[in-house]
Amino acid sequence: MRYLSFRNNGKGGWGRVAGDTIVDLTAYAPDLKTALVQGLPAEDATGPRLNRAALHLLPVIPNPGKILCVGHNYESHRVETGRARTDHPSIFTRFADTLLGADDPIMRPGISGDLDYEAELAVVIGRHGRNIPEAEAMAYVAGYACFNDASVRDWQWHTRQFTPGKNFPATAPFGPELVTPDEIPDLSAVEVRATLNGTVMQSATLDHMLFPIPAIIAYISCFTPLAPGDVIATGTPGGVGAKRNPPVWLKPGDQIEVEISGIGRLVSRVMQEG
Template sequence: MKLVSFATSQIPEPHLGIVRDNEVLDVDLAGRALQLDVPDQMLDLIESYERYQPALQVILSRAGSRRFSEVQAFSEVGAAHALSEVRLAAPIPRPRKNIFCLAVNYSEHAKETGNLREHQGQEPEIPVFFTKAPTSVNGPYGEIEIDPQVSSEIDWEVELGVIIGKKGKNISESDALSYVFGYTVINDVTARDLQKQHKQFFKGKSLDGSAPMGPWIITADEISDPHNLELRLRVNGETKQEGNTGSMIFNINQALAVLSRGMTLEPGDILATGTPSGVGFSRTPPQFLAPGDLMEAEVEGIGVLRNPIVQVGS
């Protein structure tokens, strides 16, 4: 299932939708038309997916029905929208917690940053975690703002995002994927100068809007192997990053097992799994984003983020 948070001119606040072909089904309005108990927000769905999943399947099946009466019911309540006519927000517009992120989780990325970081190109022996603030979340097509008074070194990092679906602590590697609700695309946009100045990741990773996410969540049952997905990032059409999730140093199972040791993971928690090589600051000479650029981050089987770069401030 392909799930979105979207807004329309009639309902300007992001709410839950299902993508079917080239249209978005408003879960709340469709549920009312069919007299079904359904949620209106993504986090509510994730927290009680087993409860709501049958109703979502009914909505999908009725939307695909050729019976005029059922199609008309959706039309009368405004439950179906062309995908091109809605505004997609991040699938989880405001996470309840910081986004968990894996640092240096691809070998080639470790090598390319070796002379710029303390790890000196060596692969970590255990997963290295940092977080991004909830206010960093941005939509799949939202603008990335550059304020020269804050940072002049804004960089890109395409990543596979993992959405936790159920509460868990001390999760075993063998059971880890059963805790995954679904997958999304994340771009870990980073202010490299702030990252260097503060000598840790949080500030440079948490500028407002620096975590574009989406365009949707693909439920885990539709991704047969999350460890064999191509990742790409383009700036103005030029490929900057290209890799495969099979090259992660610590796979999703290992990362979730370590992350959950003594720490409870909850439905709606988000893990960004690291980025392949090709980031801007490690290039010779370094490359950074500039106003007018268009950044596209893509994960195979999920979708593409398209974020224009704009300047604010003076």
């Protein structure tokens, strides 16, 4: 199944994707996060049919309690950054007000021109859990979505702490759809790709992750409880703009696409902050 969140005539809602239409399920729960807490309605649940093209798409989970991101989780990216191998995943956080829907532009901040792209698979949690065993971790996954962990590199590199460069407003496109795990029979073969103005910049399959999804969930759940609607961005492949010679920074008018096989395509325009 595929779900998305939207704004329709000024009101937020969510629904199930049905071709070019959306089955509006807002009557079952006010938002998709609440629906995950309560349990998604049956596959044959009905509601008003909406024209997808007439909706304004929101981040697939507009109001996550936690957004946890994994740094340097593909060997190609670890190598290009010169990072040493570690025994544990590198975890940092994002704030919910950095998220964007598929219909919203990435905003390059006025204070910096060093805006970079990072194509990533996002995992959305569907169950409460703490100290989750790695062997059971996938049972806690509600679904997957495209994510662009766009980063303001000079602010990221002010110190060893990533937080400033990862939390400028309107820098994290997320969506357009939440895809349930049954739609992805072989997760290891899923390809993550970034395309900038028609040129492929990043490409790797998930089997190149240094820490696979079950290990990430298990590790994170040891230090913080996970809850339905929490989001884990699982890392980006090599090919980021900052590590090219010369560097490639996102600029106003650029189109950056995150495409993940079987999951979707997230297209974002870049605009200059006013």
